[in-house]
Amino acid sequence: MMRLPSFRYLSPSTLGEAAAILSAEGPNASLLAGGTDLLPNMKRRQQTPRVLIGLRRVAELASFGNGAGLTLGAGLTLSHVAAAPIVGERYAALRQAAAQVATTHLRNLATLGGNLCLDTRCHYYDQSYEWRKAIDFCMKKDGAICWVAPSSRRCLALSSSDTAPALIALGARIRLLSSRGERELALADFYRNDGIDYAVRRPDEILTQVTLPDAREWRSAYWKLRRRGAFDFPVLGVAAAVRREGDGTVSEARIVLGAVSSTPILSDAGALLVGGRLDDDAITAAAEAVARAAKPVDNADFTLSWRKKVVPAFVGHALREVRGDDMRATRLRLARQTLDPPPSAPAC
Numbered sequence: 001m002m003r004l005p006s007f008r009y010l011s012p013s014t015l016g017e018a019a020a021i022l023s024a025e026g027p028n029a030s031l032l033a034g035g036t037d038l039l040p041n042m043k044r045r046q047q048t049p050r051v052l053i054g055l056r057r058v059a060e061l062a063s064f065g066n067g068a069g070l071t072l073g074a075g076l077t078l079s080h081v082a083a084a085p086i087v088g089e090r091y092a093a094l095r096q097a098a099a100q101v102a103t104t105h106l107r108n109l110a111t112l113g114g115n116l117c118l119d120t121r122c123h124y125y126d127q128s129y130e131w132r133k134a135i136d137f138c139m140k141k142d143g144a145i146c147w148v149a150p151s152s153r154r155c156l157a158l159s160s161s162d163t164a165p166a167l168i169a170l171g172a173r174i175r176l177l178s179s180r181g182e183r184e185l186a187l188a189d190f191y192r193n194d195g196i197d198y199a200v201r202r203p204d205e206i207l208t209q210v211t212l213p214d215a216r217e218w219r220s221a222y223w224k225l226r227r228r229g230a231f232d233f234p235v236l237g238v239a240a241a242v243r244r245e246g247d248g249t250v251s252e253a254r255i256v257l258g259a260v261s262s263t264p265i266l267s268d269a270g271a272l273l274v275g276g277r278l279d280d281d282a283i284t285a286a287a288e289a290v291a292r293a294a295k296p297v298d299n300a301d302f303t304l305s306w307r308k309k310v311v312p313a314f315v316g317h318a319l320r321e322v323r324g325d326d327m328r329a330t331r332l333r334l335a336r337q338t339l340d341p342p343p344s345a346p347a348c
């Protein structure tokens with residue numbers, strides 16, 4: 001059985017108090033939200049903070065405000081986010097992403113902020129301490145080499161958050177607070193393509209809030225590929241959000257890929273849809289363009305060539321759902337299936 005290393009637990013009740021503790025404790029401390037990622041990582045000694053700052057008592061992090069747009073506190077659970085009627089009505093991609101993270105039990109603990117700050121993942125890293133020691137560790141923790149690409153000077157571990165691509169497609173902004181002040185930035189600018197240093201969050205900053213613009217004229221969708229339809233980390237996530245004029249002409253479009261790189265990828269292919277209709281030819285052209293940008297590496301479930309091959313099919317599903325096609329049968333099939341052994345052709 002893997003045991004947690006010892007740590008000191010502090011439980012502030014305000015954001016100001018939490019920020020002051022984080023600043024005083026420095027790199028020895030980690031924020032603990034739902035703990036569904038951090039605690040397993042600590043058991044595997046991937047992270048070994050000596051102080052945990054529990055955020056559960058900080059009421060400001062559980063704010064929920066809707067007007068023209070939507071404001072979500074980083075401490076809201078994913079179950080709460082997925083069940084909120086306004087999220088289902090106006091921000092379908094977010095509802096679909098939040099509802100597909102892990103299992104019901106975990107979503108009742110897991111928070112939106114924790115999902116956005118989720119550590120990157122890799123077959124050579126998400127292993128016990130003994131397993132990692134047996135291969136002399138890797139660059140992400142305790143070692144010097146990258147086992148996925150030994151000549152790489154950068155860690156290629158994958159961004160595996162489901163809500164990050166959905167929120168980027170929806171144009172989300174986030175607020176970060178520290179005892180030095182507060183800043184706001186687009187979620188798209190929060191991530192870096194580096195498996196170790198994967199976010200621009202400074203060590204003393206707390207992600208406090210996510211804000212979404214008015215999405216009444218938008219439609220969005222999130223599609224996820226994973227081995228077990230019941231629950232699993234994504235090996236591909238596709239979020240699409242499209243705004244159309246009354247006559248059906250696309251005026252804005254964003255397509256974002258998750259789990260193919262150390263950062264969610266906001267594809268240029270959304271621009272191909274602008275000015276035209278969301279017909280089959282336009283969807284196929286956009287899906288192929290998105291797929292060209294996806295360059296998965298060999299550090300997740302399934303072969304990388306198969307993971308690349310399925311990208312256009314999943315982009316197509318997302319865009320057809322955004323168009324208004326009834327995709328329920330395809331969704332149900334994906335939710336029920338376990339891809340074991342992996343198919344040799346795209347499963348769609």
Ligand SMILES: Cc1cc2nc3c(=O)[nH]c(=O)nc-3n(C[C@H](O)[C@H](O)[C@H](O)COP(=O)(O)OP(=O)(O)OC[C@H]3O[C@@H](n4cnc5c(N)ncnc54)[C@H](O)[C@@H]3O)c2cc1C
Binds near residue numbers: 032
């Ligand atoms: C079996 C299993 C399956 C899973 N499947 C999925 C999946 O399919 N998709 C998916 O996306 N995730 C999955 N996860 C990972 C995890 O459950 C979720 O990502 C969850 O949303 C993490 O949120 P949390 O509140 O538990 O974060 P925590 O574990 O508490 O924290 C995660 C990280 O975020 C930091 N953090 C937390 N809150 C803040 C904040 N407000 N400001 C700054 N930093 C913060 C923590 O310090 C830590 O580094 C799975 C986990 C398990 C155990």
Ligand code: SF4
Binds near residue numbers: 138145147157299
């Ligand atoms: S991509 Fe390379 S350095 Fe990063 S976790 Fe995997 S093996 Fe380690």
